[in-house]
Amino acid sequence: MSKTLDIAVIGATGTVGEALVQLLEEREFPVGSLHLLAGGDSAGQAVPFRGKNLRVRELAGFDFAQVQLAFFAAGEEVSRQCALQAHGAGCSVIDLSGALEHGLPIVPEANGELLGGATAPFLLVSPAPVATALAAVLAPLRTSLGLRRITLNAVLSVSSLGRAGVTELARQTTELLNMRPLEPQQFDRQVAFNVLAQAGALGEGGHAKVELQIARDLKRVLAVDGLKVSVSCAVAPVFFGDSLAVSLELDAPVDLPEITRLLEQQSGIELVEQGDYPTVVGDAVGQDELYVGRLRIGMDDPAELNLCIASDNVRKGSSLNAVQIGELLIKHYL
Known part of the structure; x- marks a missing residue:
C-alpha cells in the first residue's frame, strides 16, 4: 500500500481504541496524519504510535474534513452524535x-x-465482537x-x-479478597467470583x-435466506x-x-485437536486467530453441528476487524 490516509480514531484512550492504534502500527497501516480524539478527562492524555507519544485531542469541534477515514470506538452516544457529522464532511466512517x-x-x-x-x-x-467471530x-x-438455524450461547x-x-x-475482586463490603457500580450485582445470566x-x-x-x-453479514x-x-x-458455544441446524x-x-x-482460524478445547486465557487473548474446537x-x-470458539473480543472481535475493513478500503476503494 503506497497510498496514505489521514485518519481519526475516536475513543483512542479506551480498551478498543488503544488496541486499534496498536494494530495500525503493527500492521503498518498507511497512515498519513493520525488524529487521536476523545472527550472529557481523556483529552490531553498521550498514546504511543510509531515511536512518538501523540496527544489525545478534544473531540468537540474537530473538523472531520481534515481526514479521509474515521474509526469510532467511543461508544454508542458519541457515534450517534458525531459519526453522521463525519460522514457528511466527506469522511468514510467505520463504527465499532x-x-x-x-x-x-x-x-x-x-x-x-x-x-x-x-x-x-x-x-x-x-459488528458486535461475538457476531464478528462467529461469522468469520x-x-x-x-x-x-x-444453514437453517444458529443457537448461540456466549x-x-x-x-x-x-x-x-x-x-x-x-x-x-480486591474488595472481596480483603473481606470488605462490596457495592457493585458498573454491573447490577457482584460479578467477581460469579456468573451473570444477563449481559446489560x-x-x-x-x-x-x-x-x-x-x-x-x-x-x-451471513445473508442466508430464512x-x-x-x-x-x-x-x-x-x-x-x-x-462461544454454538449449535448449528x-x-x-x-x-x-x-x-x-x-x-x-482457513487462515485466521486455529482448529484445536479433538480431545482438547480452546480457552480465552492461554489461547485467544492477545491473538489475532479464532480458536475453534469440540466439533x-x-x-x-x-x-x-456443535462447536465452541474462543476469541479476543477487544483485539480480533473489534479492533482487528475494523482495521481489516480499512485495509480493504484503501487497497480497492479509496
Missing part, C-alpha cells in the same frame, strides 16, 4: 459501537465483497453447510463494558440489547475474551471430516 443500524456491517472474511457495491464516503459498521468461522463453511468478559468493566472486576440492559421481548445486536449482525438465530449472553469474571447430515478440512485450510455431531440429530 453498534449505534449505526443503517451502516453496512462488514466482516472481511465473510462479506468483504459488499464494499464493491458501496460508494465513498463509506458508512460501515464493524462460518464463512468458509457457508456454501456447504446449508459467555462475555467484563471488557464488553470497556475499561470500566475491567476496572470494576479488579475492584470487586434489556430490549424488546426480554432479550438483552447485545443479544439483539448479535442476532441482527449475524443475519446481515436463517433463524437465537442468542443468549452471560457475563463471567474474566477480563478479556469471549467463549443444517439441511443435511453433518460431514464432519469435510467441515474439519475446510476449517483447517461434534448432535446427540439426537445428524444434521446438527
Whole structure:
C-alpha cells in the first residue's frame, strides 16, 4: 500500500481504541496524519504510535474534513452524535459501537465483497465482537453447510463494558479478597467470583440489547435466506475474551471430516485437536486467530453441528476487524 490516509480514531484512550492504534502500527497501516480524539478527562492524555507519544485531542469541534477515514470506538452516544457529522464532511466512517443500524456491517472474511457495491464516503459498521467471530468461522463453511438455524450461547468478559468493566472486576475482586463490603457500580450485582445470566440492559421481548445486536449482525453479514438465530449472553469474571458455544441446524447430515478440512485450510482460524478445547486465557487473548474446537455431531440429530470458539473480543472481535475493513478500503476503494 503506497497510498496514505489521514485518519481519526475516536475513543483512542479506551480498551478498543488503544488496541486499534496498536494494530495500525503493527500492521503498518498507511497512515498519513493520525488524529487521536476523545472527550472529557481523556483529552490531553498521550498514546504511543510509531515511536512518538501523540496527544489525545478534544473531540468537540474537530473538523472531520481534515481526514479521509474515521474509526469510532467511543461508544454508542458519541457515534450517534458525531459519526453522521463525519460522514457528511466527506469522511468514510467505520463504527465499532453498534449505534449505526443503517451502516453496512462488514466482516472481511465473510462479506468483504459488499464494499464493491458501496460508494465513498463509506458508512460501515464493524459488528458486535461475538457476531464478528462467529461469522468469520462460518464463512468458509457457508456454501456447504446449508444453514437453517444458529443457537448461540456466549459467555462475555467484563471488557464488553470497556475499561470500566475491567476496572470494576479488579475492584470487586480486591474488595472481596480483603473481606470488605462490596457495592457493585458498573454491573447490577457482584460479578467477581460469579456468573451473570444477563449481559446489560434489556430490549424488546426480554432479550438483552447485545443479544439483539448479535442476532441482527449475524443475519446481515451471513445473508442466508430464512436463517433463524437465537442468542443468549452471560457475563463471567474474566477480563478479556469471549467463549462461544454454538449449535448449528443444517439441511443435511453433518460431514464432519469435510467441515474439519475446510476449517483447517482457513487462515485466521486455529482448529484445536479433538480431545482438547480452546480457552480465552492461554489461547485467544492477545491473538489475532479464532480458536475453534469440540466439533461434534448432535446427540439426537445428524444434521446438527456443535462447536465452541474462543476469541479476543477487544483485539480480533473489534479492533482487528475494523482495521481489516480499512485495509480493504484503501487497497480497492479509496
